[in-house]
Every structure is written in C-alpha cells, then in structure tokens.
Amino acid sequence: MNNKKIDDILNMDNINYSTFVGLINERNRPSGGIKTIHCVAVNALINEKKRMLEIGSTTGFTIVNMSLLTGCQGVGIDINQKSVDESIIYAKKQGVGGRVKFIQGDATKLPFKNEEFDVVWASNVTSFISDKEKAIREYLRVLRPGGTLVVVPIYYTKEVPDDVLRDVSEAIGVKVDRWNKDFWVQLFTNISTIPMQLKVNVELYFERDFEYVDRTDFISEYVNQIIENNITIQSEETKKQIKKRFSYFMELFNENLKYAGFSILLFQKRLEKDETELFLSKPVRDI
Numbered sequence: 001m002n003n004k005k006i007d008d009i010l011n012m013d014n015i016n017y018s019t020f021v022g023l024i025n026e027r028n029r030p031s032g033g034i035k036t037i038h039c040v041a042v043n044a045l046i047n048e049k050k051r052m053l054e055i056g057s058t059t060g061f062t063i064v065n066m067s068l069l070t071g072c073q074g075v076g077i078d079i080n081q082k083s084v085d086e087s088i089i090y091a092k093k094q095g096v097g098g099r100v101k102f103i104q105g106d107a108t109k110l111p112f113k114n115e116e117f118d119v120v121w122a123s124n125v126t127s128f129i130s131d132k133e134k135a136i137r138e139y140l141r142v143l144r145p146g147g148t149l150v151v152v153p154i155y156y157t158k159e160v161p162d163d164v165l166r167d168v169s170e171a172i173g174v175k176v177d178r179w180n181k182d183f184w185v186q187l188f189t190n191i192s193t194i195p196m197q198l199k200v201n202v203e204l205y206f207e208r209d210f211e212y213v214d215r216t217d218f219i220s221e222y223v224n225q226i227i228e229n230n231i232t233i234q235s236e237e238t239k240k241q242i243k244k245r246f247s248y249f250m251e252l253f254n255e256n257l258k259y260a261g262f263s264i265l266l267f268q269k270r271l272e273k274d275e276t277e278l279f280l281s282k283p284v285r286d287i
Helices: 003-010 017-024 033-043 061-070 081-093 132-142 162-172 181-193 216-230 236-257
Strands: 051-055 073-078 100-104 117-123 143-151 154-156 201-211 260-270
Touching: 017 081, 017 162, 017 216, 017 236, 033 061, 033 260, 051 061, 051 132, 061 073, 061 081, 061 100, 061 117, 073 081, 081 100, 117 132, 132 143, 132 181, 143 181, 154 181, 162 236, 181 201, 181 260, 216 236
Parallel strands: 051 073, 051 117, 073 100, 117 143
Antiparallel strands: 143 260, 154 260, 201 260
C-alpha cells in the first residue's frame, strides 16, 4: 500500500482493527493458527475434492493454508476491499491462486447459489455481525446437506472488566457482550427454529476447547516484526503512529484474552434431525 494512503487513514482517530489489518497486511489467523486449520482439515475430512467458502477471510491466511494442506478449492469473502486485494496477492505467492479466489461482499447477502459449498468456515466473524441469525441462515443456505460449518468462536470464561469490554467493542467496531461458549453452541444449533426458505437442522459433531496464553512479553517484538516486514515507510513519524496504534490493539486484545477461551466447533447441516443422544462420553486423560 502506498504511503499516501497510509497517511490518509492514520489521520482518522477512530480507525478500527478491521481496517488496520488491511492497512498493515497482517495475516489475521484464526485462534490457534495453523494448528486449528490442520485440526479442522482432519476432522471435517477436507480434501482436494471439497470446495470451501471462508466468511470474513481478511488477508487470506485460513483459506490459503487450508488449500495448501488439502488441495481444496475455495472462495474467501470479506467486507474490506483492501483485505481482498492483499489476499489475492498472498494466494498467488503461496502458489494457490488457481484454486482460491477472493471477492468483496457481505456475509448477510452472500452472492452464491444454494448448496454451492462442502465447507463453510465462519471462524469468529459472526461476533462482528449485528444480525447474527441472518448471517447464519446465509452460511447454511450455501452449504450442501451433509456439509460442515466451521466456527471458532472466542468467548469469556471469566468475568471481564467493564472497561476492557468497552475498549474491545470500540476497537473492533461492534458491541461485544459477555458471551460464553454455550451462547455460541445454542445460537448455531437452534437456527433450525428460525423461519427459513430451506428446511435445515444443524448438529454439533466435533468440539475442542482451548485457553489463551499470556503474550505480554512478546508484543513489542511482534509489532516491530510486522511493521518492518510488511510496510515500507520513509516517514519516521508515520511509522511511529502505526506502531503506537498496532501496539494498542495487541495489548488490548492480550488483556481481553486473559478472560477468554475459544473452541473449534464443527456443525453438520442435516435435512432431518436425529434423536437426542442419552449416553454421552468424555475423553480419558492420563494423570
């Protein structure tokens, strides 16, 4: 991105994180990074015959790396055109430009036909969408029966301070509530009770929970690395502004994640709902 565009954007005091990611070309990873992508690839049985849609693809990390791992075809859609442009460049650099495409668009108005995709990856993007139910109906509309909806939500496991919640809401540009894991599971599994043109049921068939690691001691190094590697800036003042804003976001998110966890949730789209399971199980862990 040229320096004039960077200077113009940085003159805006209220720049949010979604815009900032596109500005600095940060590879916005899902929680858990490449290990999460590998876990989903294995448990959702993704291969070169599958076609995947990523909702909120930002700068392309998830769908590009899924294609590298599995050979799958895919489309990434994001509301931010700058992120879309960077994703296209990234896919070409990684050698998957022929398999993965990117477009600008709205998750609540997906420009695809019914049942086009074997996998829809929504990660944590639904947190950023005001009309969550409308978005989920769109995810399911374009997903084929038997296909997998991938969700990697961030949620609170501890009581988060009011000021942290407020600052995170301002940073991402949407109000964040004290959602827990059950909120997200219920939101997706109960979607079949919401009127739809297509009859659909959703069943959770895989879940794995994680907690975050405090990264306070590594933030400064990470910020410097991203700025030095991703942006060529002649103006030291501009670089200083970028570093200050980037550090603010990373420190805020690190503080927020002290109260949070995330899960990998895989839902299957089904035309008929099966009976509720009575006898459940849990993993056996060595002491």
